[in-house]
Amino acid sequence: MAETSGAEHSETGERAVRRRLPPDERRRQIVDGAVAFFADVGIEGATRDLARRLGITQSLLFNYFATKEELVEAVYARVYLDRLSPDWPERLQDRSTPLRARLLAFYTEYSELIFQYEWMRIFMFSGLAGAALNRRYLDHLGKVILGPLLAELAESARSGPPPTMEDIWNLHGGIVYIGIRQHIYRMPCPDDPSVAITHAVDRFLYAFGLEAPSGAAAGVTASAARR
Amino acid sequence: MAETSGAEHSETGERAVRRRLPPDERRRQIVDGAVAFFADVGIEGATRDLARRLGITQSLLFNYFATKEELVEAVYARVYLDRLSPDWPERLQDRSTPLRARLLAFYTEYSELIFQYEWMRIFMFSGLAGAALNRRYLDHLGKVILGPLLAELAESARSGPPPTMEDIWNLHGGIVYIGIRQHIYRMPCPDDPSVAITHAVDRFLYAFGLEAPSGAAAGVTASAARR
DNA sequence: CGCAATATAGATCATTCGATCAAGAGCGAT
DNA sequence: ATCGCTCTTGATCGAATGATCTATATTGCG
CATH class of the missing domain: 1.10.357 (Tetracycline Repressor; domain 2)
Known part of the structure; x- marks a missing residue:
């Protein structure tokens, strides 16, 4: 999975540098991370855990996807594409x-x-x-x-x-x-x-x-x- | 899956006759139901939904299994046996x-x-x-x-x-x-x-x-x- | 350099989750 | 019958869930 930027931190949550990304790039980063995350833990994985892994807040996910289901669909689309x-x-x-x-x-x-x-x-x-x-x-x-x-x-x-x-x-x-x-x-x-x-x-x-x-x-x- | 008794009701929750069962029979009924239930919806399925399907209350599940994990282990054991x-x-x-x-x-x-x-x-x-x-x-x-x-x-x-x-x-x-x-x-x-x-x-x-x-x-x- | 636009964060809501508990109901023994 | 044991229930708890909202911080543009 491509590391879209260096802003992600490891899962053991030390603070990461905050990065402002262009919307589509951030969106891509989220989908990439979601693919890896859901592959690990299954589609039932919590959005908070995904956000932590991405080094962003949970609420940010909902700025890019109205619902979790919408995110999952994007993950499916990416993977099946x-x-x-x-x-x-x-x-x-x-x-x-x-x-x-x-x-x-x-x-x-x-x-x-x-x-x-x-x-x-x-x-x-x-x-x-x-x-x-x-x-x-x-x-x-x-x-x-x-x-x-x-x-x-x-x-x-x-x-x-x-x-x-x-x-x-x-x-x-x-x-x-x-x-x-x-x-x-x-x-x-x-x-x-x-x-x-x-x-x-x-x-x-x-x-x-x-x-x-x-x-x-x-x-x-x-x-x-x-x- | 063997219908252990006639007491189960359909999933559209109309009231069922309450039945008092010998512990091991009830336990077997629960495991049987759990096998079918988890096979349908996955291990993450909610205990309340399982209980509803069995026609019993959710709390009764915890009389027979201390934790959900213990129930899941019983399901695995039954299936793998x-x-x-x-x-x-x-x-x-x-x-x-x-x-x-x-x-x-x-x-x-x-x-x-x-x-x-x-x-x-x-x-x-x-x-x-x-x-x-x-x-x-x-x-x-x-x-x-x-x-x-x-x-x-x-x-x-x-x-x-x-x-x-x-x-x-x-x-x-x-x-x-x-x-x-x-x-x-x-x-x-x-x-x-x-x-x-x-x-x-x-x-x-x-x-x-x-x-x-x-x-x-x-x-x-x-x-x-x-x- | 300063301002507007918006990306981001943290607090928070309602719901659902697993799990607990005291009270009630059914069954066998007498 | 009825007594007592225990199976069963409904209410309830705290934690975790998806989702929302407001306030702040950062960027790009003039």
Whole structure:
């Protein structure tokens, strides 16, 4: 999270230098802080604690957001924004590139985007709360990413039963679960998930008669496939 | 959740008949209600709302649990209890049965145990809160189930790179993610996950040169493998 | 340099939270 | 029946919550 200014003090509340900031900059600082704060303690976190962490007073929050709910919405918007790159659909359907390379490129970039403390936790908090943005995101993911991905796989598949959407969700879930283990459950995880991602994608493709012969341990990994 | 008595009233608070219950029965009723309640609204849910849902007064809760935290611990204990059957380790290592059958039997039973609204959500809530029981459970799962499972797979694997713990977690995560989609995100899911589980297990085994030739669409599914 | 605009702070309100307590109500023993 | 034990209740406490308001301090502009 970008430190917008040097005015924040540590959470052990010694006095900070008072800083007057341009409104939009202050607003950005508050949203940034709120993202980090709510990711830690959940959306139910107290506005006073958030203010203390930001080094401002609680009442100031309400100068920028009429209600706490409005602030939470801003946090959701910030976190969900640009998390699904608009060019992924076409890149996933670019048949001049092998399907495996497309999959590896997508999941490498996607995992770098979402395997982050703030995103993972706020996504889970908002999911449990039934937030509208959460459902919209998952709908969009299914329609715009995983749907086309299924079509591509069905087109290329050379053996076995035809793939279903449930198979795609299984691939997706197995990969996303790395981030869940890391940031939700705080389990020790490999710092670079691309090896696990590569293996998961290869196992998946192999089952449909695609690429990755059994000895391909030295193949291109997801991290090296980054465009 | 078992309706312990007919005394509960609907949540729209019309007066209920007052019932005097034996202490342990009342306690059980409270824990049952608390499991369902906290699964819905999260651990931060108010004790007054829980009491209203149970058709009792809020103060009565504190006759059975000294603090809310104590009640929450009872909820955790109830939910986490017996969720990892003690005979799974040995059954997973019973080499008189094919590895595939062992895997399918395990994940069928396991998914039936955990793909439930209360479990899934309370597990996620407690995970986000960093509850000790959550870490203990995952430690235990890794050591007692997934560890032996890795050993079995490594023993049987006939091709490809040797399996790692990360591979096992990928299989596990892909399956568990079905429950997450269903109960955390409330997405529409197949009511019987055994087909998806079977395919996931078969893809996994196939990648290590085991069973499931490419045409095995009509094989034994997980639900039929139930012992 | 001085003034107006506004960012900021601290006190404060009403509500809700977990938790306590004395009084009342139900059930079993006699 | 009715007595007594204890389960249950409603009132209530102090702390914490979201939200408001007034007074002060700081900045930018002329």
